[in-house]
Amino acid sequence: MDHFMPNDKPVANAFILTEVLVSVTILAIILGLYWTGFNQYRNNHSHLIDELVTTRIIHDAKVFLELDMREYLVSEAYQPAIAFKWTKSGLLILRPDRSEEILLLP
């Protein structure tokens, strides 16, 4: 008659290791997908916010220039998303990524 021997199961450890490795791999894949998705989401939203903020600031800047109230442009409400630069020909509004410059004549 066979008796169950508690120490006679050398395969069990190897099986647990495989399970752990598979679980870790699946978790890593899920996290990778999460981060990729989140980064894409963040980039899209940042771009949209930059566009909306730039449009609002251009609107305000035009009014301030027409009223000759340039001092109102130096407000923390317009920073740091955008930067202003005065030149001889007018006001340069730099987009947050510095990719484009818009010139407004005074």
Added chain:
Amino acid sequence: MKSTGFSILEILVAVMVASLIVVISTNLLNSIWNSTAYANSQKQKIKTELMLRILRADIENASQKRDGSKSIEISHSDDVIELNIKRPSLDPSNSGLQLETMHWIFSKDTLGRAVRRNQKPLSIYLPNIKPEIIQISQSVHILKLRGENFYIQQVIDGR
């Protein structure tokens, strides 16, 4: 006699693995928490900017008063700013143009726009904002919205 306990090496490895799992899990939870908070603040910014874009459109299309300025009435108390902007819009009953009042409200937790009584107002919830309006010339005001993590201003050009 065969020992059935764990060796010191096994315990050390087990503790190390457990510590690694705890550290990684804590960092992951923290990252997920931060990214959720970041995404919420971005959504809030987008909603606010879109509302301000609608406000600019309302102001730009506002009808003119006899003195040539735009038909914008501004009233404000401590925490609430209200704008009534009259602008032409299409009348759905006879397809003609009618003057309609756009009622804007900026309070400490809401940014809203109502057009008609029977229409659902457009509003967003902005917790703990402090709206403020200052006049810089006869028909030009600056609307300031200070929140927990943002500060936005918008010119109300009534010329």
